[in-house]
Amino acid sequence: MIIAVDGPAASGKGTIARALARHYKLPQLDTGLLYRAVAEKVSRIGLDHTIEADAVAACDFDDALLDDPVLRSDEVGKLASIVSAHPLVRAALFHRQKRFAAQPGGAVLDGRDIGTVIAPDADAKLFIRATPSIRAKRRHAELRDNGSTVSLDKVLADIRARDLRDSTRSAAPLVAAPDAALLDTSFLSIEASVQRAIELVERQL
Ligand code: C5P
Numbered sequence: 364m365i366i367a368v369d370g371p372a373a374s375g376k377g378t379i380a381r382a383l384a385r386h387y388k389l390p391q392l393d394t395g396l397l398y399r400a401v402a403e404k405v406s407r408i409g410l411d412h413t414i415e416a417d418a419v420a421a422c423d424f425d426d427a428l429l430d431d432p433v434l435r436s437d438e439v440g441k442l443a444s445i446v447s448a449h450p451l452v453r454a455a456l457f458h459r460q461k462r463f464a465a466q467p468g469g470a471v472l473d474g475r476d477i478g479t480v481i482a483p484d485a486d487a488k489l490f491i492r493a494t495p496s497i498r499a500k501r502r503h504a505e506l507r508d509n510g511s512t513v514s515l516d517k518v519l520a521d522i523r524a525r526d527l528r529d530s531t532r533s534a535a536p537l538v539a540a541p542d543a544a545l546l547d548t549s550f551l552s553i554e555a556s557v558q559r560a561i562e563l564v565e566r567q568l
Pocket of ligand 1: 373
């Protein structure tokens with residue numbers, strides 16, 4: 364069983380994907396981490412994120428990098444959205460994601476193009492969304508808890524910029540697959556979002 368979970372930054376897709384993986388006892392891959400690892404490696408080797416060949420040179424990152432907490436920062440997220448717009452970077456990460464999805468028992472993958480590009484034949488597809496201001500509030504609270512003093516306005520501006528970049532790029536733009544179930548988490552608690560996600564998956568099986 365393959366479950367595809369897509370959606371924009373801070374929509375709740377990561378939390379929902381992890382909960383679905385636990386519920387169905389499936390391995391889970393946060394594909395955003397792969398793009399984050401490429402972005403971080405480009406920075407470490409002193410190359411330019413906007414140059415496709417530079418970003419491609421960073422696609423052979425060491426797997427240990429995936430565990431580095433620095434990947435979770437907003438700065439790396441922003442750079443990830445720059446490297447992820449290069450078609451050759453997407454191509455370099457494609458097979459790794461396909462292999463993960465093809466595991467015998469199935470898998471949960473979350474990202475931006477799982478239901479459209481990586482696993483178009485997934486057994487269940489969810490597209491998670493929430494209003495930009497609610498996503499900004501969630502991200503702002505998370506950053507504040509981690510000691511950051513960044514303003515809510517700045518977080519909202521960053522979220523809008525990332526949405527725009529992710530949804531207007533020509534290579535695998537952020538868009539719901541036509542057969543994905545839409546789940547708006549704007550006014551739902553985490554528990555209610557997870558419960559609803561399970562119901563929507565069950566309906567598609
Ligand atoms: O989901 P996360 O915020 O970790 O993703 C970081 C960036 O990686 C996104 O803004 C997006 O540009 C890119 N990404 C992507 N395709 C995916 C997952 C992430 O383009 N499947």
